[in-house]
Amino acid sequence: MIYLDHAATSWPKPPAVGAAMTDFLERAGGNPGRSGHRLSIAAGRTVYDVRETLAEFFGITDPLRVAFTLNATHGLNTAIQGLLQPGQRVVTSGMEHNAVMRPLREMEKRGVKVDVVSADTHGTLSPAAFAAALEGGARLVVLNHASNVSGTIAPVKEIAVLAHAAGALLLLDAAQTAGVLPIDVTQMGIDLLAFTGHKGLQGPPGTGGLILADFFDSAQLDPLVHGGTGSRSEYEIQPDDLPDRYESGTPNGVGIAGLGAGLNWLQQRGLDALRAHELELSARLREGLGNIEGLRLYGPGDPGLSTAVISFTLAGRRVSEIGYRLDDEYGILCRVGLHCAPAAHRSLGTFPEGTVRLAPGPLTTLDEIDTVIRAVARIAAA
Numbered sequence: 001m002i003y004l005d006h007a008a009t010s011w012p013k014p015p016a017v018g019a020a021m022t023d024f025l026e027r028a029g030g031n032p033g034r035s036g037h038r039l040s041i042a043a044g045r046t047v048y049d050v051r052e053t054l055a056e057f058f059g060i061t062d063p064l065r066v067a068f069t070l071n072a073t074h075g076l077n078t079a080i081q082g083l084l085q086p087g088q089r090v091v092t093s094g095m096e097h098n099a100v101m102r103p104l105r106e107m108e109k110r111g112v113k114v115d116v117v118s119a120d121t122h123g124t125l126s127p128a129a130f131a132a133a134l135e136g137g138a139r140l141v142v143l144n145h146a147s148n149v150s151g152t153i154a155p156v157k158e159i160a161v162l163a164h165a166a167g168a169l170l171l172l173d174a175a176q177t178a179g180v181l182p183i184d185v186t187q188m189g190i191d192l193l194a195f196t197g198h199k200g201l202q203g204p205p206g207t208g209g210l211i212l213a214d215f216f217d218s219a220q221l222d223p224l225v226h227g228g229t230g231s232r233s234e235y236e237i238q239p240d241d242l243p244d245r246y247e248s249g250t251p252n253g254v255g256i257a258g259l260g261a262g263l264n265w266l267q268q269r270g271l272d273a274l275r276a277h278e279l280e281l282s283a284r285l286r287e288g289l290g291n292i293e294g295l296r297l298y299g300p301g302d303p304g305l306s307t308a309v310i311s312f313t314l315a316g317r318r319v320s321e322i323g324y325r326l327d328d329e330y331g332i333l334c335r336v337g338l339h340c341a342p343a344a345h346r347s348l349g350t351f352p353e354g355t356v357r358l359a360p361g362p363l364t365t366l367d368e369i370d371t372v373i374r375a376v377a378r379i380a381a382a
């Protein structure tokens with residue numbers, strides 16, 4: 001089996017991830033931050049340690065500004081629904097996932113104005129187009145760091161400067177890039193960053209978070225969920241303290257322990273080395289697939305401008321047939337269709353059929369890539 005669906009979720013996880021989860025259950029199974037006994041304290045310690053590692057990893061100084069969520073979708077909803085008021089304006093891109101578009105369309109129903117800046121057919125966004133869209137001012141810019149369809153990387157720093165000059169905040173969707181590309185929230189000018197734990201960070205499903213920049217004033221962001229936090233229990237009103245303001249209910253301590261182990265694994269390997277490996281894989285894949293007659297590749301031709309997420313179509317062939325045959329005849333696992341991102345497919349010109357998406361990961365080998373190229377070539381020929 002060759003697993004090329006890392007953009008959906010990474011697999012296999014480093015063995016240390018499962019071990020840390022078992023250890024949490026067996027050794028530190030209390031409810032973190034609730035009781036005063038040793039199991040609760042041990043659980044709280046694990047959760048705090050991972051919070052601290054994440055804060056450092058994403059370039060903020062205060063670990064309490066890492067709010068754990070279920071996934072990126074939950075973090076994005078917390079930010080979008082917590083910030084926007086009727087009558088305000090949001091600017092977003094034509095490369096967004098439905099984790100952004102659906103909450104934005106919901107806010108549109110509640111009186112928020114949503115403007116979408118188009119991408120070109122490679123998924124590339126122009127800062128000049130954002131500058132023009134921001135001329136009228138906005139409350140928020142929501143941006144996908146890298147497309148889950150074409151891998152195209154957005155010019156985050158430039159757009160952050162433009163957003164701030166227009167008086168807008170920047171919310172970055174880092175679902176595809178956390179653990180893949182370096183992200184420094186402070187240096188890049190990101191006010192809010194939503195990440196998921198189960199993709200590039202190598203953690204288990206059910207983990208993710210919303211990072212609040214050190215310079216972001218949390219009074220602006222209402223919580224999405226209200227409830228018990230283990231703190232200030234004398235009040236029936238949600239506390240303002242961080243991260244409790246955004247973390248009601250028992251956290252996924254088991255998952256967070258696994259996420260911490262995934263992050264440690266990443267840091268031991270080194271983000272630069274992993275990126276170099278992914279660049280090598282995607283260059284080989286793009287080159288090999290590019291030689292197949294009738295095959296069209298999407299995204300920027302230069303692998304340096306994208307993550308290792310490669311989408312293609314074959315003239316006259318259904319993407320569902322290609323995906324089925326890759327799995328059934330060759331044991332190659334990928335994802336076909338619209339990838340929860342109809343807006344991105346409209347930009348690339350692949351709506352409504354979608355594409356075949358190949359997304360290698362840290363353990364994918366060049367031999368596997370060659371096998372995949374041969375398999376696609378055979379399918380294209382017959």
Ligand SMILES: Cc1ncc(COP(=O)(O)O)c(C=O)c1O
Pocket residue numbers: 007008071072073074097099100144146147148173175176196197208
């Ligand atoms: C660009 C992008 N944003 C958001 C998400 C949502 O991530 P999650 O399902 O972990 O909430 C994904 C997941 O595929 C994604 O690729």
